[in-house]
């Protein structure tokens with residue numbers, strides 16, 4: 422599904438080159454739950470932006486569903502970003518004054534789906550993300566952090582993407598709420614969803630089946646792990 426080979430990314434600041442990714446290769450198969458770990462500044466978010474087609478590598482190849490991403494037009498890339506990939510960020514990035522349902526339905530507006538249908542799809546996604554029905558019509562600024570992150574997960578799911586990319590999705594949550602959000606990812610993975618999750622916390626990574634360790638823009642370690650299941654949900 423995802424195949425990256427010899428990916429590098431170098432930023433330029435004035436005359437200085439800042440190598441951030443220095444030859445990254447790995448594959449993610451359909452249905453896998455992969456955690457990417459590494460210290461701050463090791464290039465995790467940079468890698469995620471490339472996987473999400475939000476940024477392009479300096480060199481190397483990225484095949485998504487067998488297609489070389491660098492050969493795609495802007496239109497094709499935009500289509501991939503809306504239909505094939507769901508993003509969950511550390512900062513939930515919700516519209517504060519829109520309801521939970523409206524926040525989730527928003528990505529569907531650009532696809533010309535009628536309003537009633539959008540709302541039904543949004544509600545299905547909210548249920549899949551374990552979001553409390555009684556809060557469907559609360560504005561997102563009237564929700565707790567854990568509830569907001571579930572709305573963000575639902576929004577990422579609403580297009581039924583092939584892969585969910587999550588960058589520190591529990592970074593702004595307390596441990597208990599973080600566990601509930603992780604249980605949501607685990608459930609989605611049990612249902613067959615492919616997940617790539619970035620974290621710098623070991624206990625978060627333990628929910629994945631495989632952990633890739635980055636350090637200074639290189640893969641130090643890539644191994645399958647015995648994953649710990651959470652009892653909640």
Ligand SMILES: Nc1ncnc2c1ncn2[C@@H]1O[C@H](COP(=O)(O)OP(=O)(O)OP(=O)(O)O)[C@@H](O)[C@H]1O
Pocket residue numbers: 432433434439441459460461462463464465466467468621
């Ligand atoms: N646009 C940019 N221009 C120059 N340098 C950048 C840019 N974006 C990121 N960097 C640098 O690239 C390195 C990797 O950044 P990245 O955001 O990928 O790290 P990270 O592993 O996600 O860290 P964290 O755990 O703190 O989120 C950092 O040293 C950062 O300063």
Ligand SMILES: [Mg+2]
Pocket residue numbers: 465466467588
């Ligand atoms: Mg980061």
